[in-house]
Amino acid sequence: MFQDFTTRSTRTHGPGRLAALRKVIASEGLTGFLIPRADVHQGEYVAECDARLGWLTGFTGSAGFCLVLPDTAGVFIDGRYRVQVKSEVDLTAFTPVPWPEVKAGPWLLEHLPAGGRIGFDPWLHTRKEVEDLRRALDGSAIALVETANLIDAIWTDRPAPPSAPARVHPLEFAGEPSAEKRQRLGAALMKQGAAAAVLTLPDSIAWLLNIRGADIARNPVMQAFAVLQANGDLTLFAEAAKLSDALRAHLGNAVTLRPVAAFDAALRGLKGPVLVDPASAPHQVGREIEDAGTPVLWAEDPCIAPKARKTPAEVAGMQAAHLRDGAAMVEFLAWLDAEAPKGALTEIDVVTQLEQHRRATGQLLDISFDTICGAGPNGAIVHYRVTEATNRKVTPGELLLIDSGAQYPDGTTDITRTLAVGPVPEGAAEAFTRVLQGMIAISRARFPRGLAGRDLDALARVALWSAGMDYDHGTGHGVGAALCVHEGPARISRISDVPLAPGMILSNEPGHYREGQWGIRIENLILVAEAPKIGDGRDHLCFETLTWVPIDRRLIVVEMLSRGERDWLDAYHAGVLDRIGPLVSPAARAWLSAACAPL
Template sequence: MFQDFSVQSRPELGPPRLADLRAAMAKADLDGFIVPRADAHQGEYVAPCDARLAWLTGFTGSAGFCIATRDQAGVFVDGRYRVQVRAEVDLAHFSPVNWPEVKPGAWLRDHLPEGATVGFDPWLHTQSEIAKIRADLEGSGIALIESANLIDAIWTDRPAPPSQPARLHPPEFAGETAADKRARLAADLRAQGVAAAILTLPDSICWLLNIRGSDIARNPVVQAFAVLFANGRVKLFADAAKFDDSLRADLGDQIAILPPHAFEAALEAIEGPVLVDPDTAPLAVSLRLADHDTHITWARDPCILPKARKNATEIAGMQTAHHRDACAMVEFLAWLDAEAPKGKLNEIAVVTALEGFRRDTNALLDISFDTICGAGGNGAIVHYRVNEATNRPVNPGELLLVDSGGQYVDGTTDITRTVAVGDVPPEARAPFTRVLQGMIALSRARFPRGVAGAHLDALARAPLWAEGWDYDHGTGHGVGAALSVHEGPARISRVSEIALEPGMILSNEPGYYREGQFGIRIENLIVTQIAPAKGDNRDQLSFDTITWVPIERRLIDSGLLSPDERIWLNAYHAQVLDQIGPHVSAAAKVWLESACAPL
């Protein structure tokens, strides 16, 4: 579907809804209440019925939470959203809080007296999240207690839950049957001595059962809970209407489809130790198990790492999807280069055109996230989403940042390119080149097994650090294979301790943002692979780039590049021309030849 750029009504968001929440808090004898972005599946992207944080505050970012007390309301956001939050919330009633620098426990200590009580919905928070807040509150006399969801109680026109049809993700794309996956993971459960594992992440469940859906916009997932038993059987708790007879037959008799309301009773009925992920499962799950004296084994969701380690079939599908997507991107960039300097485009026109080029492939299922298209100062808003109120002209002499992607039956794409519109702003050349150097450094990295994203993050930042610059987001996130564009657990960031393994696909996207002027980000996707033999042939890994779209040469200060960086960039562009050139229109190929010319 094309994106809806209509302006959502916001003038009445803050005061009446916040007042209603405070009235509900008083009725429940609570001094505070936590409103997270997450839903019961801890998803980054949520259905309209679960967009409680946006409904209350107006903030639409993909991460954050609000803590409301009787006289304060803090909206906690990380570095990606500190410009955006000030534009979206009513600052007379909501105070942006820099998180994670300011922890929720510390904020509550500063804003509530001893003896205060703060409520939270245990279906919307994980065990580890609540444990951290309680630890920070220790000795304060402030109690954090489970509560009914007060937002749901006052949200009178809350949308209905999604109920879109599910579909099979066949083995020719998955590379492994669902039966084999279940058997493999069930054997691991038996080795750990547990009777069952609780699965609450929709992408884990979809990966395990080789199904896909469209319950969440841009994410091909089915919203569900599941229990994987040590004998390989699965109880799937989802709306039965999502599964037609054909799909039920494909799933087989080892998969029992039960209504969502049966999930809690099923937890009570499990005999034997149960594996629960403290970082992803709702706290309510472990509370229900504990009520029936079920032994809980705290461990990572058993699907997460196998899902992140893409097999050869999944990697091949991702490569095919990226090749197809690159052709659409090249057609788009050639069009943009011709039209933008005329000064007649705006951000919405650019987004609409780009989606059109992807649809022209006749293979696009959906875009993989709402396109980020920031002209001039809007490009400095890291996760900017254009609407009719913010729609800005694409003016000659400015930068345009476009971060976008597609969902295809064989793969998921995510790419960012920053381009000059007409004349190049001279003040942007050095930052662009430093971002490019960081992206190249990570692309060329070679490292031993056991190295985590935190160890590699500095490679992408070092050229910016040398200039006194930095960026307030991670350098890379995991990407699903025909699944969610943001996938855990592997990341390239200062805080990621997950060792990278062959088959993991990540983004490589350093950036630089000058508020009110421009934003710069360059993003390719990379596959972790076994490095070619070298030296004493230690067991090492490297990255293979699977994004094949030219990088804006006009913004590069070639004098800042080292000989090795120049060689890498020229070789990359030669490969782009070789792989994509034969598959685009004649006009786009002429543009591509110029865009890929050696420095």
């Protein structure tokens, strides 16, 4: 199994570790210390050795931070984790803070009105984060102080860094040789007036070099740094044990290999101007370059935008991966529909069976994130991860929410289905139908080129808003091609101002959650595409669906759907049957035919 069900942290350690940290904070002449979720690469998912926030607090979510002061310790979490945090941290020691509604600056001003010194590790925060916080504290008596990492000073049994070998990502799936990417991006650097660019995001490096790794579970990346020169040459800072002879041959003579330990000195020796991303590079990277007297050009990582716009080969790989994954999902759902009503299954049984069906494809490299399988009230925990301690029976009369995905050689998948197990709970069908209406609205959207995710986000919420409902997460995130399941820069969210462009792949996943009862989410992946010309021929974009798995018709109040919504769902299910039917067993095909019947 890729997924395990152990409890990765425990709330019982929190108070003791917090007391030890406060002693170190005081000994350093500080008033407080800032602990982020991120590592030096600013990844959403971190290696065990970098899980400082979880080690201290017990909180295991993928986003957040903790501010430790002498008399309080705030754990800042967004809407996805409001329920989860209460079960993971010791509430006598830590106080959950709703973020970003409450930001770090105002919170510090409230809790330190007389001033203080807040330490932070400049390798774990971006330039933008530090500048934003300093602006928020401007005029106060609170100072931000760069310091060594104080968590590391008390984490005596910290795990070793990851050292998994990297591999070549075949050109047939990448669609463009690494040398051509480097030449293209190098030419763009020259136009920007930069002599070089520092790359700190592992997925940017993986995309640029057409390599993949296994340093971070669920994310096929190698932890490394790189410097791209304007002539297309590149220096890769990675541990030698990760680089096989085959991979070295793939990289070629234009890529110089150096150990990570040489990165700091290399930054000080760069000729400028040097492009550094203020939103993703560690604050210390810019500091090293500037302290050496070299000018810095603060601009976006040059890999981010082209990586988001998939090549035709990447799109084809994602389409093939979704057909393969759709067949595995249908085999699984047919099994689940037969077994769940018996009342003997647990959440762990469901997760295990789903992974077995994906393994049966013969091409599963990993799951793309830990499967979220929430029965009844656990479904209301947006990023719930079942453990042996929380494992719950799948009980008839409840909803079952399953959010899962896979990493295949040619693509990455992410799909959520909410299922009825026996009788439908009161109010669930109406809520499900409103969520479905939002998912359909995004799927059918046609919009002018230049619009961003924030311009479309409301389409997914209107049906919920009309009934006084909503959900506290974005509607969609970017997805990598055989890369990270969460990828920037585009997303469907109230705060996303990145214009959508052809080739981008996003999730479409509205939801609704009732704490203590159930959770509902429906998710497909969608591809941004050129829309056919109609009307006066304006330049419009649209979405093409990548995910082909039936949606539970038992939870739909058909009378609530418009004719257009019904037609879309019937056409979608006809497409599922046409594409997936030939790929599954006779028994699963019979189940699929019934599941895809017209409304």
